[in-house]
Amino acid sequence: MDPAGRFSKTYSADVALVRTRPQAVALVLTLIALLVFAFMGSPRMLSVLTSIFTAAIIAVGLQVTTGFAGQVNLGQAAFAGVGAYCTAFLAQRFSVPFYLVIPLSGFAAAGFGWIFGMAAVRIRGFYLALTTIAAQALFPFVILNLPSNWLGGSSGLTVPPATLGSWRLTSERDLYLMALVVGIVMVAGAFGIVRGRHGRAFLAVRDDELAAGMTGIAVARTKAMAFFVGAFYAGVGGALIAYQLRLVNTEGFTLFQSIWFIAMVIVGGLGSIVGGIVGAAAIRGVQEILSTIGPTLAGLLPLLGNSFVFAAMNVFLGGVIVAFLIYEPDGLMRRWSILKSQYRRWPFPR
Amino acid sequence: MIDFLNYAVLGILTGQLYAIVAMGFVVIYRASRVFNFAQGELIVLGGFIVWTFVMVFKLHPVIGALLSILAGALVGILIERLFFRRLVGRSVFAMVMVTIGMIILLRGVMLILWGAHERQFPAIFPLEPVIIGEIFIPSPLLASGFLSVVAALALHHFFNRSRAGLALSAVSEDHEVAQSMGISVRKSMALAWALGVSLSIVGAMTYLSGKTLTYNAAEIGFAALPIALLAGLESIRGLLLGGAIIGLIQGLTSAYIDPIFGGQASAIVPYLFMLGVLLIRPTGMFGWKIIERV
Numbered sequence: 128m129d130p131a132g133r134f135s136k137t138y139s140a141d142v143a144l145v146r147t148r149p150q151a152v153a154l155v156l157t158l159i160a161l162l163v164f165a166f167m168g169s170p171r172m173l174s175v176l177t178s179i180f181t182a183a184i185i186a187v188g189l190q191v192t193t194g195f196a197g198q199v200n201l202g203q204a205a206f207a208g209v210g211a212y213c214t215a216f217l218a219q220r221f222s223v224p225f226y227l228v229i230p231l232s233g234f235a236a237a238g239f240g241w242i243f244g245m246a247a248v249r250i251r252g253f254y255l256a257l258t259t260i261a262a263q264a265l266f267p268f269v270i271l272n273l274p275s276n277w278l279g280g281s282s283g284l285t286v287p288p289a290t291l292g293s294w295r296l297t298s299e300r301d302l303y304l305m306a307l308v309v310g311i312v313m314v315a316g317a318f319g320i321v322r323g324r325h326g327r328a329f330l331a332v333r334d335d336e337l338a339a340g341m342t343g344i345a346v347a348r349t350k351a352m353a354f355f356v357g358a359f360y361a362g363v364g365g366a367l368i369a370y371q372l373r374l375v376n377t378e379g380f381t382l383f384q385s386i387w388f389i390a391m392v393i394v395g396g397l398g399s400i401v402g403g404i405v406g407a408a409a410i411r412g413v414q415e416i417l418s419t420i421g422p423t424l425a426g427l428l429p430l431l432g433n434s435f436v437f438a439a440m441n442v443f444l445g446g447v448i449v450a451f452l453i454y455e456p457d458g459l460m461r462r463w464s465i466l467k468s469q470y471r472r473w474p475f476p477r
Numbered sequence: 478m479i480d481f482l483n484y485a486v487l488g489i490l491t492g493q494l495y496a497i498v499a500m501g502f503v504v505i506y507r508a509s510r511v512f513n514f515a516q517g518e519l520i521v522l523g524g525f526i527v528w529t530f531v532m533v534f535k536l537h538p539v540i541g542a543l544l545s546i547l548a549g550a551l552v553g554i555l556i557e558r559l560f561f562r563r564l565v566g567r568s569v570f571a572m573v574m575v576t577i578g579m580i581i582l583l584r585g586v587m588l589i590l591w592g593a594h595e596r597q598f599p600a601i602f603p604l605e606p607v608i609i610g611e612i613f614i615p616s617p618l619l620a621s622g623f624l625s626v627v628a629a630l631a632l633h634h635f636f637n638r639s640r641a642g643l644a645l646s647a648v649s650e651d652h653e654v655a656q657s658m659g660i661s662v663r664k665s666m667a668l669a670w671a672l673g674v675s676l677s678i679v680g681a682m683t684y685l686s687g688k689t690l691t692y693n694a695a696e697i698g699f700a701a702l703p704i705a706l707l708a709g710l711e712s713i714r715g716l717l718l719g720g721a722i723i724g725l726i727q728g729l730t731s732a733y734i735d736p737i738f739g740g741q742a743s744a745i746v747p748y749l750f751m752l753g754v755l756l757i758r759p760t761g762m763f764g765w766k767i768i769e770r771v
Contacts, residue, residue, distance in 0.1 A: 199573070201514075246752070250759045253512045253573060257706065258755055260699060261748040268745045272738070382699070386577055393574060434593040441585025448578030452571050453563045 130471050144318055158311075165303050173299040174371075175415050180306035181367040183407035184313050186391040188360020190403035194392055195321050196353030197333030202243065202259035203361050203388045205266035208380030210236040210362025212270065214369040215284035225289035225296070225370065229309060232366035233359040240358020244351035251336060255350070263385055267377035283376025286369045296370070306367050313363060317400045320356060329353055333398075390448045396458025405459050413444065479611045484732040485725055486612055492724015494621040496716040498680040498701035499708070500628060501673045506710050507636065508645040508669030509561070511572045515579040517698020519674055522583060523549060523681030524598060524690045525591050531599040538601050542682055546675045553674035557667040565662050566652045584692065593692075600687040621683040625717060628676065632713045645669055700744075703751035709764020719762065723747050 135141035145151045165173065185207050192200045210232040217223040217231060239262070246258045270278050278284060289296040289305065296305055320326055328349045331339035340346045369375050387410065395406025421436035451458060498520060505513045513519075526548050530541035560575050602617045636642040647655040648665040656662050684697055704723050708715030731743035760766055 197570070199570070201577075246756060249757075250755050253569075254706075254755055254759050256512075256573075257702060258752060260702065261752050264699065264748045265745060268741070272741070383581075386580060389574070389577060390581070393578075434588060438585045438588030438593075441581050441588065443585075445578050445580070445582025445585055449560060449575055449582060452575050452578060453560065456567075456571055 142322070144322075161307055165300050165307070168303075170299040173303040175411075177299070177303045177306045177367075177371055178415075179408050179411045180303075180310040181364045181371065182388070182391065182411050183404045184310055184367070185361050185364035186388055186395070186403040186407040187314060187317050187400055188357040188364070189388050189392050190395075190398070190400060191317060191321065191329070191360065192353045192357030193389070194397040194399065194402070195326060195333060196329035196350060198244075198247070198350055198353055199253060199256035199389075200259050200354070200357060201256055201382065201385050201389070202240075202262035202266075203357070204380040204382070204384035205259075205263045206236045206240050206358040206361035207365035207368065207384075208266055208270075208375075208377065209239045209358075210365030211369040211375045211380070212278055212284065212365075213362065214366040215286045215375040216278065218287050218289075218369075219284060222287070225291075225305075225366075228289075229363055229366045232369075233362040236362025236365060237355045237359035240354040240361070241351055244354025245347075247350035247354075248347040260382070263382050266380065270377050279376070281376070283374055286373045286375060288373070289370050302371050305370065309363060309367060313360060314400065314404065317360070321400060325349070325352055325356075390444065393448055394451050394458055396460030397456075399458070399460045402458050402460040409459065410444065413447075414440065417443070480732075481729075483612050484728050486614060487618065488724045488726070488728015489721045490614065490618040490622045490724065491728060492704065492720035492722070493625040493717065494618065494680070494683055494720075495697070495701045495704050495724065496625045496720030497621060497628060497676065497683060498697055499705040499716050499720070500625070500632065500713060501676040501680060502701065502705045503708075503710060503713055503716065504632065504676060505669050505673040506705075507649055507713075509572065509666050510569050510649045511561070511576060512710075513673065514573065514576045515583060515698075516677065516701070517695030518580050518583040518587075519677040520681045520684065520697055521690075521692055521694050522552065522587060523674070523678035524685050524694055525587060526552075526678060527601070527682055527685075528596060528598055528690055529591075531601075532596070538599060541599075542601055545678050545682070549675040549678035550671035553670035553672070554667050556674070557663070557670040561666050561670070562663055565666070566656075584695075587692075595689050595691040598685040598688050598690040601682045602686045604687055617683055617686040620686075624679060624683060625720065628679065629713050629717050632672075636713065641665070641668060700747060703747040703754070705761075706751050707754050707761050709761025711765045712761070712763035715761070715763035723750060726750060 130147065133147060135146075140146070145154060164176070168176070185203060188206075189200060189203045192198050192203075213232040213235040214228050217228045218225070223231070243258050243262050247255055250258065271281055273280070275282070289301075294301075296302060321329065328339070328344050329352075331342065331344055332346055332349045332353075336346050339349070365380075368379065372379070391406035391410045392403055393406070394409050395404065396402030417436065417440045421440070425436050455462065498516065501516050501519065502513055505511055523545065527541060527545045530536050530544050530548075531538055534541070536544065556579070560579070561572065564572050564575065602620045604616070606613045606615045607619050608614070634642075636646065644655070644660045645665050645668065647658065647660055648662050648669075652662050655665070680697075681694070685694060704716060704719045707723060708719035727743050727746055730746045731741075734742050754761060
């Protein structure tokens with residue numbers, strides 16, 4: 128709902144992404160704050176935020192596949208893994224500069240995702256989700272069973288630092304800036320995709336496949352497209368992970384990781400790009416807080432021990448996912464929009 | 478030749494073991510259209526429940542096993558009460574996502590209750606193998622073959638002949654229609670989950686008997702997926718055949734292809750097979766064909 132007294136006079140004003148002056152101010156202030164933070168934050172905080180940015184990119188991709196096109200994807204971590212391996216391979220073997228590696232990794236993952244989306248020609252619903260589980264199972268197997276001088280086998284591949292001219296992006300601040308810039312580009316792109324022709328086709332397929340088909344949408348191709356886009360985002364996120372960790376192996380891209388990405392999308396709110404970012408920040412934030420205070424907590428209560436803290440984290444986050452699905456199925460973004468409209472209707476809330 | 482027979486028999490019987498696990502999927506799917514992704518965690522939970530009864534309370538394995546199955550039914554009812562009761566009539570998507578949340582939740586609860594270290598699982602079935610001619614068959618596998626046939630026939634009878642079983646099928650078609658026909662959706666779902674978790678406990682016993690119990694056992698949940706899909710998610714007797722086919726393929730792959738390949742191709746073959754089945758015939762061998770009307 129728009130604030131009172133706001134009317135669009137042109138079509139382009141009506142579909143604009145940033146529609147009001149306060150929105151523009153908030154956007155600019157947020158960007159400035161994020162930029163300033165790069166020079167104010169401690170290295171630890173910067174690295175946490177970097178990991179939130181990469182998770183947000185991957186979650187936004189999942190948002191496109193699952194939230195907009197309605198295709199459950201349990202292989203997002205595998206797609207990210209493909210991107211990470213592609214990054215390691217290109218950067219290590221061919222010294223390709225990072226600004227080429229990142230999009231190439233995205234396309235590598237997108238190609239991988241597209242293959243599984245192509246299965247959509249014959250499959251629908253949760254059967255399609257099962258093929259993504261197969262992707263998740265195939266991914267480590269293929270890597271671990273290829274000759275180890277190809278992709279490093281179980282020990283993984285090291286990634287050389289990204290360089291821009293003579294500038295080596297190795298410090299936490301450099302990585303933060305890189306993730307920030309890539310993140311902004313990717314999020315802006317996501318808004319463009321979901322508002323365009325493809326995005327509307329995604330929504331139509333999500334809401335009713337049969338009806339979408341009858342209105343002339345090529346359902347299978349749309350689904351494959353949704354996987355392509357979602358996996359592209361995962362690949363880009365995987366590339367950033369590779370540059371951040373400087374070591375790629377299969378253990379960072381498990382089924383459990385995929386489930387975490389789904390958790391982010393659910394907590395943020397399905398079908399909202401901002402929801403993907405909010406969800407990634409919320410889940411990663413809680414994970415970071417728990418793993419930071421965990422050792423202190425374990426020290427205070429030696430009876431419980433370290434594994435208890437880890438277990439409590441799982442119970443808490445698993446409980447959060449289930450609770451959101453039952454009580455707040457549209458995620459945090461719905462709460463936010465309710466708050467907004469209540470504020471605007473004040474003094475007549477509801 | 479005798480080697481080949483040995484591998485084939487072992488493979489088919491291992492397939493029956495997976496078939497029992499897959500029955501947990503199918504029972505819940507047939508009753509609520511919910512694809513329970515947390516099946517693997519339920520197997521681990523079943524393992525811990527049996528371990529607690531037999532190793533901590535020192536019960537006789539048979540009594541412990543029976544009590545565990547009962548406890549499994551209670552867990553199933555609890556899951557329905559806590560989660561799915563509140564989701565009656567909501568989208569399938571939400572319900573399936575809840576099972577995904579359950580994976581993380583159950584893992585955490587089990588870590589709190591039982592800790593992370595691995596333990597020796599009691600030998601529910603005798604350790605010495607059964608020898609027929611020159612074929613060696615480990616007893617747990619033989620038991621799994623026997624149990625899967627018994628369970629499949631019993632469940633088939635239940636779903637196709639009994640009033641409660643037919644009600645479950647109606648619920649899976651449409652919650653609201655079933656409700657309006659006087660079927661209690663909640664009771665049916667509770668029954669389905671009770672059955673499903675009890676089956677997981679049987680699966681856990683046969684799978685883990687005499688082995689070590691770790692959280693990795695959850696992988697069997699996803700390993701059983703190809704069988705459920707090959708059979709067609711609604712068919713219970715089809716699981717026997719599906720288990721036999723996939724078990725045979727997997728057994729022969731691990732015997733003849735793994736040594737050449739130097740890897741664990743046998744772990745991946747079921748998934749490749751599953752992809753093939755999905756692409757050629759998504760409803761599996763005996764699944765229901767659903768005609769969509771607008």
